[in-house]
Amino acid sequence: MRRVWEALEGRRLPAMAVDLEAFDRNVAAAAGLVASRPRGSGPGGMTLRLATKSIRVPELIRRVLKFGAPYRGLMTYSAEETAFLASEGFDDFLLAYPTVQKSDVEAVVLVHQSGKTVRLMIDSVDHLRILSALVGMLDQPLELVIDIDMSLRPALGLMHLGVRRSPVRSARDVVALYDECKHLPNLRIVGLMGYEAQIAGLGDRSPFHKAMNPVFQGVRAASVRSVSKLRHEAAEAVRAAGHTLTLFNGGGSGSLNTTVEESWLTEATVGSGLLCSHLFSYYSNIRYEPAFWFALQVARSSDAGYATCLGGGYIASGAPGWDKVPVPEYPPGLSLIPDEGCGEVQTPLQSKGDELSVGSRVLFRPSKAGEPAERFNEYLLVENGEVTGSAKTYRGMGKAFL
Ligand SMILES: Cc1ncc(COP(=O)(O)O)c(C=O)c1O
Incomplete structure (x- = not known):
């Protein structure tokens, strides 16, 4: 982190910097988890699909795929993004979020x-x-994947622990959709996706809600069992009904160690862990290295022990809370001010360490991995403690998809 801070000396701020060595180590570590999969599992071995929403920088996406096996294919988040990445030379897309907008389907x-x-x-x-109505006549049917809900529903289904996305809850629901699709010549279901959000997206070592960490651990442990059971049942039911199952996607950065245990999955997803925004440092089951920070310049000081930076209000989406706010990390001893947080234009900090002088810089770690790319035109690439290049974000390429 200090090396990144030093590398940014004299740079125009705010700037986002990626420590490419840490990024590459995260890429290799995720690949290593797949390689550690129990022997004999999965006919063709498991591959890793990169969640582009968590990167949003084509050059970094390319860098991950260049690693080679087990990386294969992209999980995209919008139809226009998918088309854009195709025009950039990428292939093998799983658009993970449904759309029924005419222009998207086209x-x-x-x-x-x-x-x-x-x-x-x-x-x-x-x-x-x-x-089927939007797609029209095609030489080859358009391929579809069914999203199965992986939420945990204890108390006889009265509680819902997970995301609210798909109504598909059972192997029977899955087979019913396959059966329905048989009548549509321009569409073909080729597989399933079951994303265990309450495992992959729920850190159990969060400093922001310490009291809830043991509860989250329990939810995660119970979910690993229920998710594995449902995904297994779904895969068996599809095969038993004589349908195609060429792709079965599960998991995310926060669940990779358990997702890879399921031999009926053909692929797992990874994204956020590669840049390792601060939310991805709060998992007991998996470890990634922080690989990106943004730097702000201290522009003024209102009182002794206070310094105010220009910029910084890059708040992450999701349930609002302090865990969605960037964390000041370097120099050490800095904290946000509860009344202001990271501001629209300015971010005041209190220092318990050395006084911050006007003109100095502060490194922050974003909460989520992909969204900061919407605030920067480019990411600076740091290697061996020096900025060796830059990579344009979607935004820097003139693209804003969602
Ligand atoms: C469908 C799906 N799969 C996987 C993931 C995990 O992505 P990441 O590894 O970037 O956290 C997500 C994140 O929200 C998702 O929506």
């Missing part, structure tokens, strides 16, 4: 007709009906 169909591999996500007969 964009995906163009990618499909260009000969690239692209699959749309569905979770209902409505999706099938609307997509």
